[in-house]
Amino acid sequence: MLEAHFNSQKLVYTELKPPPYKFAIVKHGVYNPENEWDIIFYPDARPMQDLPQGTGKGDTIPVLNPWWEYMQKINSPDGYSYNRSVGALWINIEYRDKDGNQIKTPRAESIHCGGNFIAYEEETNTHVKLISYDYRMKTSGLNPGVDNWHMKPYLFWKAVAVSSDGKLLNPHVKGRGIDVYFPLLRNTELWMNKNDLELFPSPLAGVQYYLRGVNIYGLHDGELLPLLTTTNGVRKLHTDWFGLSTVGVIPPAGF
Numbered sequence: 001m002l003e004a005h006f007n008s009q010k011l012v013y014t015e016l017k018p019p020p021y022k023f024a025i026v027k028h029g030v031y032n033p034e035n036e037w038d039i040i041f042y043p044d045a046r047p048m049q050d051l052p053q054g055t056g057k058g059d060t061i062p063v064l065n066p067w068w069e070y071m072q073k074i075n076s077p078d079g080y081s082y083n084r085s086v087g088a089l090w091i092n093i094e095y096r097d098k099d100g101n102q103i104k105t106p107r108a109e110s111i112h113c114g115g116n117f118i119a120y121e122e123e124t125n126t127h128v129k130l131i132s133y134d135y136r137m138k139t140s141g142l143n144p145g146v147d148n149w150h151m152k153p154y155l156f157w158k159a160v161a162v163s164s165d166g167k168l169l170n171p172h173v174k175g176r177g178i179d180v181y182f183p184l185l186r187n188t189e190l191w192m193n194k195n196d197l198e199l200f201p202s203p204l205a206g207v208q209y210y211l212r213g214v215n216i217y218g219l220h221d222g223e224l225l226p227l228l229t230t231t232n233g234v235r236k237l238h239t240d241w242f243g244l245s246t247v248g249v250i251p252p253a254g255f
Helices: 065-074 077-083
Strands: 022-026 041-043 045-047 111-113 117-123 127-130 156-158 161-163 181-183 191-193 197-199 208-212 215-220 223-231 234-237
Touching: 045 191, 065 077, 065 181, 111 156
Parallel strands: none
Antiparallel strands: 022 117, 022 197, 041 161, 045 111, 117 127, 127 191, 156 181, 208 215, 215 223, 223 234
16 A cells, blocks of 8 residues: 555645646755855855756846735745845845935846755756746735745745855844745746756655645645654655655744
C-alpha cells in the first residue's frame, strides 16, 4: 500500500485540491571562502530570466502601490521597512528623494532567494517557467490569511542571507533578525535556469505535492502525508523515495 512509504503521522486534508504543479527548491549561493572583502553575509539571491535562455537576470520589475499595500499586510512593520529598503536585496535603484518621498516607480531585481520553493508547469531542457503574479494585477482579490508564504510558499518567498562560512541568516533590521516576505512578481515571464534549482522527484502514482511554509506533504486520497518537515529547526524526511539536499529557509518563530 502507498501508506507504507510514509511515516505513520497523517494530517487531515480539508481544503480544495491544489493545482497539479511541479515543484523545485532554489539552491543557495556558494561564496568565496577566502572572503577577501571581509563580507559578513551575502544576500542569497539567484537570478530569474525573462526568457528560457541564459543565466543572467531579466529586466527589473515595477512594484506598484497595490503590491506595496499587500506586502504591508503580510509583513511586520519592520519586515515591510525591509521590503522597501534600497540596496539590501530586492531593490537596488533609489526611488525616493532625500526626504524619503517617492519620486519614481520602484523597480525590483529579477531575483529569487535560496531555500524557497517554486512551482512550474512549463519547462525546456534548461529552464522552468515559474508560476507567479503579474506586477500589474490588483491585489484586492487576495486574502492575506490565505495568499501568503505560509500557505503558498511557491508564490511568495522568504528573504535569507548566507554568511561567508555558509550559515543561513534572516535579514537584520534594528539589530535583530526578522522574517521578511515578498510576492513573486513577473514583468513579462519568469524563468529560472535548472542549474539554480533542485527539482522535486516525481511523486508516486496518485500523490500530489502540497506545500506549507518549509514543509512538504503528499496529498493522497484526501489525506496529507508528511514527506519533509522541520520542527524546532530540525529537518526530517519521512519517506525513502522523497528527498532534497537543498536546505530550506529559516522557519519563522513558532513554525
